Amino acid sequence: MSSTTRRFPAARRPRRGLAAALAVAVGAAALLASSPPPPARAAGPEQARAQWIDRDTVVWKGAEHSTSQLEFGAHGKRIRLTPGTLSPSERLAYPHLTGYPAFTVDPRDRHLARTALRGRLLATQRTADGGRATTGVQIPGVLDDLYGARARHAALGPVFHHGRPTLSVWAPTARTVALELDGRTVPMRREDSTGIWRATGTRDWAGKPYRYLVTVWAPTVGKTVTNKVTDPYSTALTADSARSLVTDLDDPQLAPPGWSRLTKPAAVPLRRARIQELQIRDFSVEDRTSRHPGRYLAFTDRRSDGMRHLAALARSGTSYVHLLPAFDFATTPERPADQARPGCDLASYAPDSDRQQDCVGKTAGRDAYNWGYDPLHYTVPEGSYTSDPEGTARTVEFRRMVQGLNGAGLRTVMDVVYNHTAASGQDPHSVLDRIVPGYYQRLMDDGGVATSTCCSGTAPEHTMMGKLVADSVVTWAKEYKVDGFRFDLMGHHPKANILAVRKALDALTPEKDGVDGKKIVLYGEGWNFGEAANDARFVQATQRNMAGTGIATFSDRARDAVRGGSPFDGDPRVQGFASGLYTDPNSSKQNGSPAEQRARLLHYQDLIKVGLTGNLADYTFTDTTGHHVKGSQIDYNGAPAGYADAPGDALAYADAHDNETLYDALAYKLPQRTGAADRSRMQVLALGTAALSQGPALSPAGSDLLRSKSLDRNSFDSGDWFNALHWSCADGNGFGRGLPPAADNKDKWPYARPLLADPTLRPGCAAIHQASAAYRDLLRIHATEPAFGLPTTARVQSALSFPLSGKDETPGVITMRLGNLVIILNATPHHQTQTVHALAGERYALHPVQAHGTDRTTRAASYARSSGTFTVPARTVAVYRRG
Structure with a gap:
């Protein structure tokens, strides 16, 4: 199996209602397989071969x-x-x-x-x-052939002309389609050349709820049915997505004050983007200073702890906030009165107790928490984050959220999930498949729906699903002024579909559309697995295929090297560069002998070097074996480590919402005796490998505050107790809130229990403040030094080098020259000297940001001009500048 395939199983979010343990079991099986297993599928009663x-x-x-x-x-x-x-x-x-x-x-x-x-x-x-x-x-193929060419250019959903709405839905296989509106049934007319059904109404239709009545053959139940179904192109919804609303997003009443004159922070090229990933509810639900906990409007609370922290990150160089899915999703009750809450005193239990997870689990399927990877309507804001889910308040408040983030100096990215739906067939949470059965979902050879993405997979290779993706993204860009999009499981999309999205966005202009589409950034998960793997059905939007397009893919190469092991290790103590491999070993036998650890650590350092270049395929350097190699010649589990054509093709990260947080991973991997200050320093060092790389980089909210989820590796359904951000260090960092939920974590409980019970692993304010300040210093250095924004491989090759790389390289230390900078990453528990003879006589000093920063340890870094020797404290990222 390819290395990118192996990134998937533990990193996915199964939709609510599926056993989380299933995803773990699939992941473990995938690791052991010598070849990809047949993709999972959900077959209906009538096979279609x-x-x-x-x-x-x-x-x-x-x-x-x-x-x-x-x-x-x-x-x-x-x-x-x-x-x-x-x-x-x-x-x-x-x-x-x-x-x-x-x-x-x-x-x-x-x-x-x-x-x-x-x-x-x-x-x-x-x-x-x-x-x-x-x-x-x-x-699907014959439908595209007969109808696709004409239907792809048509406007669907509610469209207003001089105040009169026309509702249009593509349903070429339906026998009849009617409109259920205002307690009556309105006939719709079929356009035979496109398969589109339309009804034009009067001005008084505006604001009214509606559904389509679609009479169609449904193969999954083997009969003709009349489905009452909402509009796939809905622009607004009633509570719990029961009805679509006839809504014109250009209605001035839906525009908050100042919306038409919104001034955005200057656009940052993707290759220089520093992105903060967060979930809307996590951000504020436990922020006592927020007036709108858990809602869109929390981002308008400029004086809350959360917004103050985001503003500080923006001043330091963070340019985008990446919001986990905020479109309408399926399984969270939208009315607060319907949202279940744990019925026990969670705070009263021991830090290593199983009581918390048991109590949270009893309400998990009915509470207000959900990451949102179970899409229902792609182009309507989720109702559980609004003050009133019944009407258009969600539209206004989403726009106010964008205003609030822009006002804090941050542009907005949406996490979008077009690769699957929450359900298919005749399920009540199925929309697309109840209108055109068997078209929008990707089908296997026997007619079953592909589920390799975790849920009912969609088929963006089909004309009208591809159109829906592009139309939806354009709507978010135009009507909500979203500045970027992160595609979930982008490798399950055709490359052509993602490029079509790029083309559609590029056509948006400030004069015509109110936004500059060319400045909107795109990136996604380019993993290669499942029924689409290895371009089996089309050229995929995978890591290597997207190189050179200006659309970035997440790079797992350096991430694994920094953390150590993989997300699927049975023993979570397997170490890496930033977690003590060889230089500060723990007791796990899975790390191997000292010689094996040393060899693996040096290889990890080569992977990190490739990551620091922006994962460039053609960048050449001397590796730790002494060979002159390209980035593409460094092995990553059988695949090339370097795959990018230019900086900006690969997105660097050491931490994300998937898998254990970085703090939790280090809790497992660092020797348990490691003190809070040293854990804090290793956290910053790990984050620094991404923050100081060429190309875009991402970190999740709270990672700079040593955020923990009490060792939970898949918290998509773990509720506020395990997920909420704690902006005040007085509330801790989330560590020790009980054993994490059993479904995804019980196999790790024997390792987790002694850690959670250890009070020394719950950091105090000093360690949290140190990490946050040191990370912001790295962001400032990145933001103020042009050498971190090199546009081409040739420029990187000329400006960036690893002067001490080779057979004599120090295990646990990476030294990088970048223009007039020298960056040294010392992951060892001891101070290190690095002598670069070619720099003897040159004037270097610790970068002013660090020299005047709050970290006294980093301030102790020194340089001996006569010999070109840099001395770096233990567990420190030190940046020196010539001059």
């Missing part, structure tokens, strides 16, 4: 290559099929079908296609033994 890929061609897995037919209609009408072959263009469009029997639609029957697609459809043939083979038929 035949695929009608365009008006001329049907592919049928397992069929005999003989005369066949498609049967449809109540009286058994037939479309004749004859044995055929795939054309070159068909093989290019459907590479995963090239080995299956293909059939050609009889030209005399092609006119029957549009009628056949609006009911049950079966593929049948007489077999050689005289039997009859029958299967259902997958229809």
